[in-house]
Amino acid sequence: MHGYRYLVRLPDEAKLHSLCLPVKSKSKESLWLEGHAPDYLQKIERMDGVITMEKVWSCKGTLLSGSGVREGRLKDLCLSFSLFKFICMRFTGHSLPQEAHNELWHLIQQMLGEDKGPERVFRVIEVELAFLFDLLYTKYPVNLNLCGSLRRLLLLTTVVAAPVISDYFGKTEPCDLVVMYICKYVQNEWWKKKRCAGKLIEIMCRVWLLKPWGRQLRQYSLLEAYGYSPWKCIYNRFTAPYLDPKGDGQKQLAPTxxxxxxxxAIARSIGRHGTSNLENGQASIGRDGTSNLEKGIASLKLNDVFVQLSWACNHETxxxxxxxxxxATTFCEHEKPLSGHQLSPEQRDNFxxxxxxxxxxxxxxxxAPRLLPGHPCRTEYIFSRAVSEARELLEGSSVSMGDRIQKLKSVPDDKQTIVGQGARLGRQLVxxxxxxxxxWKVLADFWAEMMLYVAPSNNTPAHAKYLTTGGEFVTHVWVLVTHVGFRRVPHSSEQHGDPESN
Incomplete structure (x- = not known):
């Protein structure tokens, strides 16, 4: 982290100048130099009280100076908090310059190259989204300031167990609390020498890091659920204000x-896209911030099946x-299931x-159509048409899965329906x-790239909404590609049909 001066925390007593708000009175000298013509760029003048990632990584205290799992997790907690500030900018309509995205890409690229690097990157994002959840939805702010630090350290267990003492101190968000103490530890030489201070901070971090997301992927299978019809006695116009309405075919499988x-797989895919732009002589993620994300096309080229299968990617939405x-994947799952004892770990993983x-x-x-590119109404309509097509072709839900697959085999290749094209693609793969x-190598690479394709989004309220119910995996990928700076080039129908992209 040498040279990474990403901001973790400014001194509490500093009253910052703002380009949008009038200058506020301040009790102490401002950290900021006034901006001058012609660019009026403001800079931090004094860095002694400012905590950056570089300072956290170079801290010599026993809490942070080791190379074990504990020390790494606490440092990554500060990294999550620093990156969380970048995501907050998206929620206020601001963006980073492309140079900053390139620098972040180099950092993430280094992390991905480590042993268990992908797991570490997504763990950092998990904590980052936990900070965002606290900022948006926590009802009871914890009120603390840094005056009298030792006294509050002794009261730490009380604070963790009973945040209702919030009227006692000056206000700050719960998401700020844990990092605040780590930053104080970095600054305070006495704390570094006392093992009990570090132990209390470590205990507090363990208590706080209870994340709302359960690391689950919700699942749906059209060929299994197309025959489902919601009970009218439960889902109707009278219950609509209280229950999310369900339509035909909307029946989830058990999450996994x-x-x-x-x-x-997603880490490998994002690494390939960054590398391909470098080989083309561009900046790491393209000079204009775009990447060659084209609905899975790159994965088909990687596996030498572009000529045969690219037609299945050339749809508007x-x-x-x-x-x-x-x-097609469901078709292959039943026609070419993994079997036998000679399977390699790679085969099982790809499946x-x-x-x-x-x-x-x-x-x-x-x-969750709002989390996908394009207008959600059109996405809902496409889904409803797919359900209707499946019902017409495959008949009732009492038909066995084996019989459904057999019916897909007999669909003509020129059938231009969603189900017909899926059947054609499945037969072609087999x-x-x-x-x-x-x-399964082709399909695994395709779906990993599709996750990257759908993730970039300007619809921050949609991602914030799904945080209330535990969050979605696509939100984690959205945070990652936002930091890296990937922006897909949408089809014209997606670009003009989505009010969020306008």
């Missing part, structure tokens, strides 16, 4: 735990592409990545891509 293989490939991400992205189409190992 997020496997580390999915995290690693991401929802259309997702549903076609979802049907799990493809099937779990396929069902997760189908879930987003069916239940008959022309050859063995099971290659099929």
């Amino acid at each position: 735990n997020l496997p580390k293989q999915v995290i690693e 991401a929802a259309h592409v997702i549903m076609v490939w979802h049907i 799990g990545i493809a099937t779990k991400l396929s069902k997760y992205l189908a879930y987003l189409v069916a239940f 008959n022309k891509v050859a063995n099971e190992e290659r099929i």
